[in-house]
Amino acid sequence: MEEVIDISKLLNLLKRNWKFIVSLSLLGALIAAAVSFFLxxxxxxxxxxxxxxxKESNNQLELQANQADLQLINTYNEIIKSPVILDKVASNLDYKGNLSSKISVSNATQSKVITINAKASNYKDAAKIVNETAKVFSKEIGKLMKTDNVTTLTEADYNKKASPVSPKPLLNTLLGLLIGIILGIALTILKSILDKRIQTEEEVREILGLPVIGMIPHFDEKTLK
Structure with missing residues (x-):
């Protein structure tokens, strides 16, 4: 029974302070949207x-080669991100920044397909980086290891009309709204805990155990005039 009463009190508390909670949630959404769009x-x-x-023709040798390639995938990934490759990519593209922070390399489990991903301030730059990286790796890997058969499966399309991967204004706005709601509820509950004043008739009856027989209304200066 006490739990039901506590929940009822909490709901009444939130109901009395709904304007504050809504205002704080809207403020959070507005700040998140402004940061996403402008900052x-x-x-x-x-x-x-x-x-x-x-390149192997014998079936058994080909099977062994496939297993060897799978074991070397992590090595290939590291080579792609090494200065041996990226320095030449930067030189070919006349890129002045740090490419290693822009590029990520991954592959699915038990797959020899390597995905090279790049991020940049515009899509064409990102496409140029990944395509050039794939080309340089294809040329240089034969000099570094006994692998000289690199096939490009898909290239980044320079003319693709891509959307930015970040920021995500809608998601950020919703997160700002949610954070505002949580913060508003938390501050309302904290204020109620710290405020020891009696504010309602129910609190009077609960604390004193006596019925309320009368109330003194509040008058401000305008009312008295």
Missing amino acids: IKPTYSASTQILVNN
């Missing part, structure tokens, strides 16, 4: 996929 620079992402194989 955070948009980031675009482009990717290309390559396949690394060994």
